[in-house]
Amino acid sequence: MTSNDTWLGKALTDRKTQILCAAQNLFAASSFRNTEVSDIANAASVSKATIYKHFASKDEILLKVVEENFQFIRDMVILRLLTGSETPLERLKAAAIDVARHLEQNKSFVHVLIKDAGECMPEIQKIHHAIMHSNSTVAEGLFKSLSKDGSIPETRSSDLLKIVSDICIGATYSWVLGDKGSLVDSVEFYFKFLFQEYRC
Amino acid sequence: MTSNDTWLGKALTDRKTQILCAAQNLFAASSFRNTEVSDIANAASVSKATIYKHFASKDEILLKVVEENFQFIRDMVILRLLTGSETPLERLKAAAIDVARHLEQNKSFVHVLIKDAGECMPEIQKIHHAIMHSNSTVAEGLFKSLSKDGSIPETRSSDLLKIVSDICIGATYSWVLGDKGSLVDSVEFYFKFLFQEYRC
Amino acid sequence: MTSNDTWLGKALTDRKTQILCAAQNLFAASSFRNTEVSDIANAASVSKATIYKHFASKDEILLKVVEENFQFIRDMVILRLLTGSETPLERLKAAAIDVARHLEQNKSFVHVLIKDAGECMPEIQKIHHAIMHSNSTVAEGLFKSLSKDGSIPETRSSDLLKIVSDICIGATYSWVLGDKGSLVDSVEFYFKFLFQEYRC
Amino acid sequence: MTSNDTWLGKALTDRKTQILCAAQNLFAASSFRNTEVSDIANAASVSKATIYKHFASKDEILLKVVEENFQFIRDMVILRLLTGSETPLERLKAAAIDVARHLEQNKSFVHVLIKDAGECMPEIQKIHHAIMHSNSTVAEGLFKSLSKDGSIPETRSSDLLKIVSDICIGATYSWVLGDKGSLVDSVEFYFKFLFQEYRC
């Protein structure tokens, strides 16, 4: 959980972390374009020159914010998919809910992602690809698990990943736009809807 | 398909339409931030001053691009939902596929929407709200139709709208990120998956 | 007197006069710099293009405003100085008061003159020179009159003209700045102060 | 005389003073309108951005030039009026001559004042009012002095102030227009003419 003195699990005593955390909040509150480097400097209580000691450019700050968040989430997902004694589908659901819970506690990152997608399309595409394609750790982990199992015979496992991924993306987008409700609840509902109650 | 001489059904002989069309393509190709007003002027074969005769600011150009596209889509959806002799669910599917087809032929607008979401969040939220809530024409049209029907007894119709909406948003996002495949196919697949083959 | 349908004695049915009158009022109300040609066009109820049929540039409009006003005033002064049966000093006073009265009824011209002096320094200098120096009609007229007379023996007549001129300029400047009081009264007071009551 | 390394008594080592001094000279040489911010930057040997660190806008530069000059002159007048052992009238004359001498050494400020009066009318009106009205330090100082004295029984002291003020304004205006002669000499001449030689 993002408390007042950590960001993605890192202590805010670290200059770099301070700057990234401040930047994320400002980008979320207005946008990358409308946030000046001096705003970040003020919010992080450092000088502009200090920022340029740690980051090569304003763009790099955004890049690092996105990279570190994505890395954090990927680690979280992989850990959840590959460990535990539940069925593969249950692990997928658990991973999705973990991510949803994390985003719910880091809404500012989602805002950054949506508002400034244009500035970090390559990063977004990279992780999207990394999750979706079978030569990625995430997808491989899931597919191997499922192939051992017999739970989803009618659907190819790559289709399943896409369905879950798309509906989670949509749910997240809606959640940010609507600015109310619980993302975790939405994701849980969708899993029930897709795989449990409404299915034979 | 968007031919070379119309934009959202309007003739490109109109100066304003020329400018909006050029702007949309440039915003999509790079981004709002990285597009200069003079680029738009060149692309639309008019002078900068002419642009400022038609729009109060650069921001307003983006706003109008988004507004006019949304209006076009809304009209398309409403028409499809409220007319025709199919069942309500079939009409919802048809509307979704119409939108998907339109977006597939206007991919540049989707790029603008995703890349520059931060610049037009209010507009996006407005239409999202307008579609999702029962006092809107879209939602009312669907709900009334469904209540007359008995097709989806287990699910509240507002849930249905949210499911379809979220999965379409997610599909659209993925489609743009992946930069290949057909959005129409995705949407058709999801409708089948949700409501036909895989259900009892 | 500037009534609603004449400007410096010319009928406002004439396009050029319409434009000059409108321009003078606008320049006075804000300033040359802050008045756009389109403002003048609107005020004169003509199009911008029509203005450029009558004047080569915006600068020329200001020039003509100043020139025509100065010409009008010069004619008025000369007529008053050279005709009439009063003593030369009385005629000088009468001329000064005539000018004061005219300016009081054309305050907008004084505003233009003060606000936009920087744009028409050459014209102002030209008339200032024309009035002050003995090879000008004004000065010659006065000097000839005074030399026939013996009224101001202690003062050279060019000094007298400068005193009267300077004090009238100062009075006019103050009158515009103070935005109240009567310029005619001021000028009359100064003539009394300088030449009658307070002198032996 | 304004030496090369001070402006209104302030060292030109100060950035703000450098900028104001450069601006005053440029405004005087051409005009506010025709002076670009980059001209000021070049003349002051700083960058445009530095100018905007010190002043909010180009307009503010002109405002400060006028304000600081007026403040300097007011202080000079007040000091001269209120101190010294001469008679009040002599002190008024001395103050007027001090101002004349200052302006003669700062002709560029007078040029600014006359050329760009339209841009700083409020400031000009403010100081004119401050000098002329009895609740101002300047006027009060003079009036109190005169009332103790019996030197000008025939004239109300506020009339006196207006006469002196107007004739000095006129003399200054003429001096700038004529572009030759000494302002100090003019003012001395007028004081003699008004109060000494020519009076009984």
Next chain:
DNA sequence: CATGAATGAGCCTTCATTCAT
């Protein structure tokens, strides 16, 4: 002749970035 539409040159202002201290 009158005009609405179009323009291009140019200005003010901003802001990411650097550097001397």
Next chain:
DNA sequence: AATGAATGAAGGCTCATTCAT
């Protein structure tokens, strides 16, 4: 290492002026 001061490159916007109708 940290900073305050300085900057240059660039962009949004304006407005006097022109031209086809």
